[in-house]
Amino acid sequence: MKKIIVVGNGMVGFKFCEKLVNHPNRDQFEVLVFGEELRPAYDRVHLSEYFSLESADQLLLAPLNWYQENKILLQTSELISFIDTEAKKVFTHKNESYEYDYLILATGSSPFVPALKGVDKPGVFIYRTIEDLEAIQNYASKLKEKGRFNAAILGGGLLGLEAANATKELGMNTQVIEFAPRLMPRQLDQSGSDLLQSKIESLGLKIHLGKNSKEILGEDGIEQIEFTDGTSLQIDMLVISAGIRPRDELAVKSGIRTGERGGVIVNNKMETSDPSIYAIGEVALYNQNIYGLVAPGYEMAAVAVDQIMGGEKLMSPSIDMSTQLKLVGTEVASFGDPFIETEETTAIRYENKQRGIYKRINISKDGSKLLGGILVGDASDYNSLFQLYINGLKLPENAEDLILGQRGGEGKSSFGSAMDLPDTAQICSCESVNKGTICGAIQSGACSDLKEVIKQTKASSCCGGCKPMVVDLVNETLKSLGRTVKESICEHFDFSRQELFDLVKLNNTSGYDEALDTFGKGHGCEICKPVMASIFASIFMETANKQVAIQDSNDRFLANIQRNGTYSVVPRVAGGEITPEKLVVLGQVAKKYDLYTKITGGQRIDLFGAQLNELPLIWKELIDAGFESGHAYGKSLRTVKSCVGSTWCRFGMHDSVSFAIRIEERYKGLRSPHKLKGGVSGCIRECAEARGKDFGVIAVEGGWNLYVCGNGGATPKHAILLASQLDDDTCIKFLDRFLIYYIRTAAPLMRTAPWLEKLDGGIEYLKKVVVEDCLGMAEEFEKEMDGLVEKYACEWKEAIEDPEMMKRFRPFVNTEESDDQLVFVPLREQKMPKPW
Amino acid sequence: MEEIVSLYQTVNSEEVISWVRVGAVNDFPENAGACIRHNSRQIAVYHFARTDKWYACQNLCPHKMEMVISRGMIGDSQGIPKVACPIHKKTFSLEDGTNLNGEEYSIATYPVKIEAGNVYIGFGD
Ligand code: SRM
Ligand SMILES: Cc1cc2nc3c(=O)[nH]c(=O)nc-3n(C[C@H](O)[C@H](O)[C@H](O)COP(=O)(O)OP(=O)(O)OC[C@H]3O[C@@H](n4cnc5c(N)ncnc54)[C@H](O)[C@@H]3O)c2cc1C
Ligand code: SF4
Ligand code: FES
Numbered sequence: 001m002k003k004i005i006v007v008g009n010g011m012v013g014f015k016f017c018e019k020l021v022n023h024p025n026r027d028q029f030e031v032l033v034f035g036e037e038l039r040p041a042y043d044r045v046h047l048s049e050y051f052s053l054e055s056a057d058q059l060l061l062a063p064l065n066w067y068q069e070n071k072i073l074l075q076t077s078e079l080i081s082f083i084d085t086e087a088k089k090v091f092t093h094k095n096e097s098y099e100y101d102y103l104i105l106a107t108g109s110s111p112f113v114p115a116l117k118g119v120d121k122p123g124v125f126i127y128r129t130i131e132d133l134e135a136i137q138n139y140a141s142k143l144k145e146k147g148r149f150n151a152a153i154l155g156g157g158l159l160g161l162e163a164a165n166a167t168k169e170l171g172m173n174t175q176v177i178e179f180a181p182r183l184m185p186r187q188l189d190q191s192g193s194d195l196l197q198s199k200i201e202s203l204g205l206k207i208h209l210g211k212n213s214k215e216i217l218g219e220d221g222i223e224q225i226e227f228t229d230g231t232s233l234q235i236d237m238l239v240i241s242a243g244i245r246p247r248d249e250l251a252v253k254s255g256i257r258t259g260e261r262g263g264v265i266v267n268n269k270m271e272t273s274d275p276s277i278y279a280i281g282e283v284a285l286y287n288q289n290i291y292g293l294v295a296p297g298y299e300m301a302a303v304a305v306d307q308i309m310g311g312e313k314l315m316s317p318s319i320d321m322s323t324q325l326k327l328v329g330t331e332v333a334s335f336g337d338p339f340i341e342t343e344e345t346t347a348i349r350y351e352n353k354q355r356g357i358y359k360r361i362n363i364s365k366d367g368s369k370l371l372g373g374i375l376v377g378d379a380s381d382y383n384s385l386f387q388l389y390i391n392g393l394k395l396p397e398n399a400e401d402l403i404l405g406q407r408g409g410e411g412k413s414s415f416g417s418a419m420d421l422p423d424t425a426q427i428c429s430c431e432s433v434n435k436g437t438i439c440g441a442i443q444s445g446a447c448s449d450l451k452e453v454i455k456q457t458k459a460s461s462c463c464g465g466c467k468p469m470v471v472d473l474v475n476e477t478l479k480s481l482g483r484t485v486k487e488s489i490c491e492h493f494d495f496s497r498q499e500l501f502d503l504v505k506l507n508n509t510s511g512y513d514e515a516l517d518t519f520g521k522g523h524g525c526e527i528c529k530p531v532m533a534s535i536f537a538s539i540f541m542e543t544a545n546k547q548v549a550i551q552d553s554n555d556r557f558l559a560n561i562q563r564n565g566t567y568s569v570v571p572r573v574a575g576g577e578i579t580p581e582k583l584v585v586l587g588q589v590a591k592k593y594d595l596y597t598k599i600t601g602g603q604r605i606d607l608f609g610a611q612l613n614e615l616p617l618i619w620k621e622l623i624d625a626g627f628e629s630g631h632a633y634g635k636s637l638r639t640v641k642s643c644v645g646s647t648w649c650r651f652g653m654h655d656s657v658s659f660a661i662r663i664e665e666r667y668k669g670l671r672s673p674h675k676l677k678g679g680v681s682g683c684i685r686e687c688a689e690a691r692g693k694d695f696g697v698i699a700v701e702g703g704w705n706l707y708v709c710g711n712g713g714a715t716p717k718h719a720i721l722l723a724s725q726l727d728d729d730t731c732i733k734f735l736d737r738f739l740i741y742y743i744r745t746a747a748p749l750m751r752t753a754p755w756l757e758k759l760d761g762g763i764e765y766l767k768k769v770v771v772e773d774c775l776g777m778a779e780e781f782e783k784e785m786d787g788l789v790e791k792y793a794c795e796w797k798e799a800i801e802d803p804e805m806m807k808r809f810r811p812f813v814n815t816e817e818s819d820d821q822l823v824f825v826p827l828r829e830q831k832m833p834k835p836w
Numbered sequence: 837m838e839e840i841v842s843l844y845q846t847v848n849s850e851e852v853i854s855w856v857r858v859g860a861v862n863d864f865p866e867n868a869g870a871c872i873r874h875n876s877r878q879i880a881v882y883h884f885a886r887t888d889k890w891y892a893c894q895n896l897c898p899h900k901m902e903m904v905i906s907r908g909m910i911g912d913s914q915g916i917p918k919v920a921c922p923i924h925k926k927t928f929s930l931e932d933g934t935n936l937n938g939e940e941y942s943i944a945t946y947p948v949k950i951e952a953g954n955v956y957i958g959f960g961d
Contacts, residue, residue, distance in 0.1 A: 491914070492911075522911075522912050522915065523917070524912070525909070525911030525920075526908070526909040526910075526920035526925060528911075529909055548865065548868065549865060550867075550909075552909065553907050553908060554922070556907070557907065561904065561907070561922050563900070563923070564902060565903055565904040612907075807863075808865070811871060812871050812872055812873045813858060813859045813863045813872050813881070814872045814873065815872075821878070821903050836901070
């Protein structure tokens with residue numbers, strides 16, 4: 001058996017393994033992989049997500065056992081330090097040697113660190129591996145504890161801006177320092193850069209262009225950076241992202257030919273100067289270029305596998321460097337030749353400073369071909385433009401329609417549908433998957449939905465940029481086969497919750513029966529009734545007393561039913577703040593009705609064991625003392641947990657209790673697809689566990705950071721940063737928008753975290769909706785919330801004041817007696833239901 | 837426990853020995869359940885206003901032996917009227933008491949008749 005050794009278990013080294021194990025002749029080879037890093041290959045493209053993930057393992061491209069299952073011997077934390085090309089042996093840093101027949105160099109690259117004086121000071125970082133990010137995170141949190149918040153990024157390219165966003169999300173005031181006169185100099189022209197700059201600056205990041213760094217100063221760690229123009233910046237940490245250098249040191253040492261400015265020279269078979277050694281990925285110098293993107297690396301991996309297997313696959317003569325990214329919440333894309341402007345070409349530009357959009361396309365003089373372009377602020381057309389460019393398709397008559405849309409018409413896109421593309425059109429460039437493969441996966445019956453298609457073809461599994469197009473292709477193909485998948489909530493309504501929401505709103509449907517008659521069938525059930533109740537409540541703010549019969553059983557009795565059929569009573573204690581007088585009342589009521597008493601996990605007090613007929617009596621006493629329903633029984637706002645905050649706590653930055661109370665008072669009674677919980681912490685120590693909530697607010701210098709879509713419970717999820725350094729009113733405004741958008745669009749019983757997971761475009765899209773108002777509905781959302789807040793009424797107060805409603809709490813229609821079947825047993829100094 | 841379970845046996849209309857008046861039609865909620873007590877039995881009574889049909893069954897949920905079924909939500913499944921227990925949402929047919937989740941236990945049902953605005957439940961004893 002022949003032996004293949006792969007040096008480097010990064011993204012491209014992994015892709016090589018993956019392609020190899022899928023090859024029919026795989027069994028003719030033994031495969032041994034060495035990786036210097038601690039972990040097996042992970043997704044570097046999504047490295048920045050590390051900060052919001054529970055575990056770095058979520059970034060792994062394949063779990064450890066994948067290697068075992070595929071008979072690949074993987075040795076992590078093992079550096080190869082020398083290759084004896086004569087003896088065909090590699091040596092590890094421990095000086096162990098291994099023989100090979102074929103050697104693959106996939107050693108990637110490392111960040112270029114300029115030889116500045118002081119770069120070795122603590123507080124200077126690079127941005128390439130999980131360990132780098134860990135170090136950045138730790139350092140930032142230490143700084144923050146000391147009240148130091150100034151971070152800078154050296155380099156305003158693609159990775160630099162990504163790093164800038166990351167340090168900003170870590171709560172640092174971030175500035176970007178770029179040597180060139182514009183941002184992303186390889187992808188953007190001056191207008192594009194100007195626009196991106198003003199967008200980024202409006203989000204609180206500072207940009208310094210045309211700055212040549214001279215020296216880094218500081219005592220125990222970095223404190224200042226000086227520039228050659230005599231200016232300087234005070235900073236507490238610096239992340240260097242000034243380009244990449246291929247990691248060719250191993251090749252150099254072993255006598256394999258490298259380029260003048262680095263990189264292992266390869267031909268179009270990926271062969272190096274030594275015919276049994278191949279180089280792929282960011283270490284490979286192909287066409288005198290290093291390609292810092294995964295797509296070319298993946299193509300190289302495919303070529304190398306094919307060559308070793310005796311195939312004839314060659315690397316494409318020219319490499320496409322198109323990119324589409326989201327940087328600091330701004331869409332940016334650049335494709336083909338973004339700058340070309342010659343006799344034979346024309347550039348069409350569209351700029352809208354007010355909306356923060358810049359688009360440029362470069363077309364051939366005769367208007368027939370698209371050669372390249374730039375999109376900033378709105379890259380929604382990227383996929384279509386890219387298709388036109390990469391497949392050399394003929395452009396529509398008025399090429400400007402491509403970026404302006406068809407004016408005067410029905411606003412139909414000028415590209416037509418993704419289905420109009422030829423089968424050979426490459427849809428996913430990372431994995432080189434064409435349209436025919438995607439549609440074929442469905443047509444052949446091999447796959448029946450998007451998930452399966454992604455799994456089988458790998459399309460959109462890498463950077464995800466082509467996902468919208470893959471979704472379209474899958475849906476359209478399914479449709480053409482008459483197989484549309486419909487989300488319907490139950491047998492009575494052939495609609496999704498969102499559709500029902502719209503139907504009720506559009507038809508101004510007055511009640512459940514009318515809904516059944518107009519767009520439902522049958523007589524309803526325990527699934528659709530509460531869903532409709534929630535929709536009516538969210539649209540009209542009607543309390544659970546209005547359409548009693550469709551409420552979930554707990555809402556019908558405005559209390560949580562217990563294991564023995566008794567109920568619990570949970571009054572609202574906004575923000576967890578309660579006066580001694582009110583505490584006394586709770587004690588007295590509990591004592592009078594012999595209720596088991598417990599502090600809940602939501603900072604309030606639960607009184608258990610009330611019988612149905614006692615509920616109104618108990619609530620009357622509580623309401624007289626100033627309490628209100630806590631909606632502990634509803635799919636609605638529960639609590640907004642607070643920590644004590646700046647009023648008492650020595651670390652508190654803002655008054656978290658007052659803000660928690662304000663938020664809880666605003667959203668109390670708000671019904672939603674699932675329960676909603678909030679939290680407000682007075683500083684980053686996060687004692688209110690705000691990031692474990694559907695929405696969490698954390699005090700930072702200059703305002704509040706707003707996090708959304710977290711929860712505890714069965715599948716814990718940390719909330720993700722939506723916006724930072726907000727003042728009180730803006731925070732509330734964003735919350736209004738977020739909540740209404742969630743309430744309108746989530747599936748029944750879907751909490752915010754899984755909702756976000758299903759939301760196309762994820763948190764970035766949510767930011768666009770909430771912060772940037774890309775749907776143009778922010779005002780409507782806020783108004784809608786204002787309307788709901790205004791109509792709030794305590795449903796327990798309603799109930800005890802209306803004799804008709806009180807009837808509901810009678811245990812028996814035909815007698816006034818109470819239920820004598822209940823049995824309690826003693827528990828410490830209280831009681832509990834007799835066990836089942 | 838055995839004892840309490842054996843109290844509830846389905847009664848078909850032809851087996852009724854006594855019709856007991858349990859209240860006026862207006863005493864019962866529409867499209868929901870309420871409970872009545874007769875001697876040692878608790879019976880859940882449901883008024884399906886949409887079809888103007890009435891059903892009755894034991895209030896005892898056979899799953900965990902709790903007196904709760906009258907407080908469950910009602911509806912239909914493929915046209916069969918049903919109730920879902922408020923505790924764990926097990927569902928039962930109100931026509932014959934069968935467990936619609938395919939589990940073993942079922943509930944006893946009782947005939948209901950409406951006369952002159954009054955509601956009567958038929959017992960076999
Ligand atoms: C009373 C309380 C436990 C306690 O004694 O502390 C409680 C009790 C119940 N929780 Fe809870 N949860 C309570 C705090 C929590 C917390 C902690 C918190 O809010 O900080 C969590 C985790 C945080 C979260 O929700 O993200 C929590 C996560 C759950 C879940 C899991 C939700 C999830 O998304 O995975 C459920 C099940 C569900 O809602 O579907 C649940 C459901 C329930 C229910 C309603 C189950 C039920 O349907 O009967 C329990 C009602 C008990 C009863 O008989 O009244 N409870 N529950 C707490 C009431 C807080 C309050 O003041 O309103
Ligand atoms: C933050 C960030 C964001 C990015 N975003 C994008 C993006 O949006 N789109 C895109 O296309 N690309 C992106 N990239 C680039 C992309 O990650 C790289 O192109 C890709 O990882 C290159 O793969 P590779 O296998 O060549 O190198 P790497 O992934 O770096 O893997 C090389 C591996 O080899 C190991 N190694 C090196 N020398 C040795 C040795 N002697 N012995 C053993 N092991 C060794 C290294 O430790 C490393 O683990 C991003 C990169 C970063 C850092
Ligand atoms: S954790 Fe389970 S048992 Fe405890 S209160 Fe919540 S739902 Fe009930
Ligand atoms: S007690 Fe009724 S379903 Fe469990």
